[in-house]
Amino acid sequence: MTEAPSSGLSEYTGRGIYLHAHGKQYIDCASGTFNLSLGYSAKEVVDALHAQLDRCLHLSSDFTREKSLEIFEMMREFLPPHIGAFWFRDITGSGATEGAIRIAQKATGKSDIFSLFLSHHGQTVGATGVSGNAFRHRSFSLPFANSVKIPAPDCANCFYSQRPDRCGMLCATRLEDFVEYASSGQVAALIVEPVLGNGGNIVPPPGYFRVLRETCDKLGVLIIADEVQTGFGRTGSFFASTGFAQELRPDIITFAKGAGGVGIPVAGVLMRPELDVLEPWEHSTTSGANPLALVALEETVRYLRDHRVLENVATVGGPLHQGLTDLARRFPNVSNVRGVGLMQAFDLPTSLDVQSFIRVAREHGLIVRGSRYGFGRTVKIRPPLIITPDEVRELLVRLSDALRTYEREGRP
Numbered sequence: 001m002t003e004a005p006s007s008g009l010s011e012y013t014g015r016g017i018y019l020h021a022h023g024k025q026y027i028d029c030a031s032g033t034f035n036l037s038l039g040y041s042a043k044e045v046v047d048a049l050h051a052q053l054d055r056c057l058h059l060s061s062d063f064t065r066e067k068s069l070e071i072f073e074m075m076r077e078f079l080p081p082h083i084g085a086f087w088f089r090d091i092t093g094s095g096a097t098e099g100a101i102r103i104a105q106k107a108t109g110k111s112d113i114f115s116l117f118l119s120h121h122g123q124t125v126g127a128t129g130v131s132g133n134a135f136r137h138r139s140f141s142l143p144f145a146n147s148v149k150i151p152a153p154d155c156a157n158c159f160y161s162q163r164p165d166r167c168g169m170l171c172a173t174r175l176e177d178f179v180e181y182a183s184s185g186q187v188a189a190l191i192v193e194p195v196l197g198n199g200g201n202i203v204p205p206p207g208y209f210r211v212l213r214e215t216c217d218k219l220g221v222l223i224i225a226d227e228v229q230t231g232f233g234r235t236g237s238f239f240a241s242t243g244f245a246q247e248l249r250p251d252i253i254t255f256a257k258g259a260g261g262v263g264i265p266v267a268g269v270l271m272r273p274e275l276d277v278l279e280p281w282e283h284s285t286t287s288g289a290n291p292l293a294l295v296a297l298e299e300t301v302r303y304l305r306d307h308r309v310l311e312n313v314a315t316v317g318g319p320l321h322q323g324l325t326d327l328a329r330r331f332p333n334v335s336n337v338r339g340v341g342l343m344q345a346f347d348l349p350t351s352l353d354v355q356s357f358i359r360v361a362r363e364h365g366l367i368v369r370g371s372r373y374g375f376g377r378t379v380k381i382r383p384p385l386i387i388t389p390d391e392v393r394e395l396l397v398r399l400s401d402a403l404r405t406y407e408r409e410g411r412p
Contacts, residue, residue, distance in 0.1 A: 014040025017384045017391055019367065026362070027395050030369045031384050034197075035265075037232050037258030038303055039384035045261045045299040052295045061089065061280070064289045071298045078238035078301070080246070083253065085276035088297075089288035090267035093228035093256035094122025097191070099269045099283045100224045100252045101126060104189035106282070107275045108222065112183045114175070114190040116152040117159070118199030118372070121191060121226055130191060132199070135375055148187075150178050152196055153204035156336055164205050172211040179219055189222040194240035194248065197229040200371045200378040201345030203338050209248040222275075225250035228267070229343070232258040233304055233385050236313040236341035244340055251275060258385075261300030266293035309385050316392050317341040323396040324381065331403045333411075344381040351377050352412040357402070360410040364402040366395070 013020045016039045019028050031037060038045060068088045087103070090096045101113055115121065119132040128136055132149045151159035153171045160170045179187050192212070196202035216223050225248055230240040232255065237243025241250050252275060256267035265287075287293070304310060321339060324346055328334040336347040348354050354370040354377055361368045371378035383395060 016041060017387050024365065026365050026367050027383065027391070027398060028367045029381050029383050029395065030367050031258070031382050032263055033369070034229055034234075034257050034382055035260060035263045037234065037385050038261040038300060038309070039386050040262065042262055042303055042386070044303055044306075045296060048295050048299045049262075049264065049292060052291050056291055058287070058290050061284065061289050064291065064294060067294050067298075068289050071294060071301070074298065074301055078242065079270065080239075080242055080249065082249070082272055083270045084273040085271050087269040087271070087276075087278060087283070088294070089280075089284040090256070090269070091265040091285060091287050091290070091293060092122070092124075092267050093226075093254065094124040094127040095285055095288070096228065096254035096256055096267040096269050097121045097127040097130070097226065098124060099278070100191065100226075100254050100271075101130070101189070102283050103252060103269065103271060103275055103278055104222050104224060107277045108188045110186040110188040111146040112148060112187040113146060114148050114150060114178065114183075114187060114221070116192060116196065116199075117149055118152045118154065118196050118202065119149075119191070119193060119226075120196075120198035121193075122228075133372060133375075135373070146184065148178055148182050150175060152199065152202060153208045154196075154200070154202045155205050169205075169207060169211045172208055172215055175212070175215050175221075176219065179221070187219065187221050189224050189252070190216055191224040191226055192248070193226045193228075194230045194245040195235065195340060195343055197343070197380075198371055198373070200376050201339055201343065201380055203340055204245075209245050213247060213249050222251040223248060224252040224254065226254050228254055228256045231255040232300065233310050233313055234258060234341060234343050234382070236310060236317055238304070238310065240340070259300060260293065260296040261303060262296065264292055264296035266297045268297075304385075307386070312387075313341045313385050316387055316389055317344075319389065320344055320381070320392050320395070323392065324399075327396070327400060327403060330400075331407060333407060334403065339381075342382055342385055342387070345371075345378050346381075347377050348379060349377065350412075351375055353377065353406075354379055356410045356412045357406045360406045361399070361402040364398050364405065366398050366402055
């Protein structure tokens with residue numbers, strides 16, 4: 001009998017923060033494109049998924065509503081107190097974005113969706129339509145006419161050429177002008193990432209979320225917090241909007257990516273109770289709230305709680321940030337270290353430098369990603385949330401070695 005050809009996947013094995021491939025060990029500083037919040041092998045999650053595989057892989061949503069409610073009740077201790085309803089019918093962040101937009105439009109009876117320059121809200125037509133990068137639109141005619149983008153709170157590259165100590169938070173207050181002069185006058189919501197992840201790991205300045213919330217309240221505009229990348233512990237709190245971004249007080253929260261713990265696709269929308277307006281036929285996906293997704297979501301929440309993962313992020317996030325800051329002092333091409341928790345980043349001189357460094361880092365056993373799909377100059381450092389202090393030190397040693405090689409041999 002002829003042996004079946006290998007798919008190639010047998011070459012890959014993940015354990016904790018490490019990926020083993022073709023005889024080499026890598027520290028995954030991208031957490032599997034930010035999906036592996038608990039690393040590759042969180043035992044309780046993996047065991048629960050194995051058990052579910054032996055029962056059934058798929059159920060109609062008619063049979064999973066009760067389980068979804070149980071999981072939501074389990075999550076409540078981690079949620080802002082005003083969030084009291086949920087929609088667990090998505091498996092991707094893109095779908096959750098579109099669900100949130102539909103909720104906002106139906107609840108308000110208004111059409112326009114505001115978003116930020118450099119934002120990234122997903123890959124589907126609607127989600128791409130509200131994302132703030134021209135290169136993602138240029139090849140298509142995306143039918144989202146009611147999208148308006150406003151400047152991001154990027155203090156290192158201020159749109160208004162201001163300094164943070166005297167800017168008057170124009171990036172938030174001038175929302176009023178865009179509503180008055182650039183919209184249809186019927187603005188349903190502003191969607192905002194607490195940290196603009198793909199846009200360059202941009203962390204808004206202190207006070208931004210408060211002023212933005214006050215401005216939206218004045219205008220009667222809902223706020224959607226896109227927590228696909230920041231959620232489930234990445235910044236040191238369950239959601240960024242329950243931690244450093246709590247002044248945002250979002251009306252709607254989207255989540256995905258790390259919510260599946262070990263890479264299982266799962267996504268959803270959380271909201272104030274009065275915004276629970278969608279009928280089942282108005283937004284759902286065939287695989288939304290499927291048994292594997294719900295098991296992964298439930299066990300991830302339980303793992304975060306029982307293993308005190310949020311406390312671990314607080315413990316290791318500071319040393320990681322300090323280590324990156326020290327590297328910036330040693331390597332002249334490294335600048336603008338920034339981040340919250342385990343959502344850290346630094347800049348290199350050009351996007352070509354980033355692409356070159358990613359290759360060099362791989363040679364030194366590090367998996368890192370850049371920003372803006374290769375158009376940005378940011379290197380993102382986001383290891384799994386279960387990384388230990390010793391592993392942070394190992395990561396920084398490998399990163400130092402990679403930067404040394406890059407500056408000596410790897411610059412384009």
